Amino acid sequence: MKSFALTAGSLAAAALLWYAVPSFAEASRRVPSPMVDLTAAPTAKTESAVFAGGCFWGVQGVFQHVKGVSNAVSGYAGGAAKMARYEDVGTGRTGHAEAVRITYDPLQISYGKLLQIYFSVAHDPTELNRQGPDTGTQYRSTVFAENAEQARIAKDYIAQLNQAKTYGKPLATTVELSKPFYVAEDYHQDYLTLHPNQPYIAINDMPKLDALRKLFPESYTVAPALVHAAKASKS
Numbered sequence: 001m002k003s004f005a006l007t008a009g010s011l012a013a014a015a016l017l018w019y020a021v022p023s024f025a026e027a028s029r030r031v032p033s034p035m036v037d038l039t040a041a042p043t044a045k046t047e048s049a050v051f052a053g054g055c056f057w058g059v060q061g062v063f064q065h066v067k068g069v070s071n072a073v074s075g076y077a078g079g080a081a082k083m084a085r086y087e088d089v090g091t092g093r094t095g096h097a098e099a100v101r102i103t104y105d106p107l108q109i110s111y112g113k114l115l116q117i118y119f120s121v122a123h124d125p126t127e128l129n130r131q132g133p134d135t136g137t138q139y140r141s142t143v144f145a146e147n148a149e150q151a152r153i154a155k156d157y158i159a160q161l162n163q164a165k166t167y168g169k170p171l172a173t174t175v176e177l178s179k180p181f182y183v184a185e186d187y188h189q190d191y192l193t194l195h196p197n198q199p200y201i202a203i204n205d206m207p208k209l210d211a212l213r214k215l216f217p218e219s220y221t222v223a224p225a226l227v228h229a230a231k232a233s234k235s
Contacts, residue, residue: 032155034112034156062235064192070225075098076096077096
């Protein structure tokens with residue numbers, strides 16, 4: 001992920017560099033649905049899920065365009081509260097991963113469907129402690145299960161995809177249970193929507209939105225569920 005300490009000159013140079021090289025993004029694919037899924041209670045209103053898959057800008061951007069998702073917030077999970085700061089997490093020594101907490105209506109979209117989108121277009125689950133140009137444990141592929149049922153569904157799905165050799169190599173995705181989620185700094189929220197032409201976003205993350213629209217038309221919505229809708233409308 002690009003540093004926020006760049007000067008105007010270095011930003012221009014970085015932009016030329018990013019546009020001069022090919023995208024690091026892996027080709028997206030619609031993987032099979034999980035054979036086991038959570039069943040929503042008839043009275044259920046909202047549930048939450050936390051996924052990590054590289055830079056949270058792109059993961060947040062993808063799930064903000066999924067029908068049934070009312071909120072998707074960038075943050076940190078896996079480490080201690082006192083280390084849940086961008087500068088610390090960026091060292092790769094805090095135990096945290098850049099993650100996204102998704103709030104959704106289980107009567108509109110299931111946990112298993114969210115997992116299918118996560119494995120299909122949100123990131124490349126075969127990369128260990130990295131995503132594209134970003135390296136370190138803070139960019140690991142991890143499902144932060146909020147309860148034992150979510151952990152079971154995620155582990156079963158990973159096993160299903162591995163057994164089918166869906167990717168031709170084993171998934172690097174881990175499952176971590178009951179790890180607190182900490183909301184990231186405000187300037188990280190809605191970053192894809194606010195900066196669609198930023199080189200990193202244009203090269204690595206906008207293709208994910210295109211893949212979501214093409215591979216999951218039944219789940220794609222044009223209007224994103226933004227954290228700060230008023231701010232985005234003025235951009």
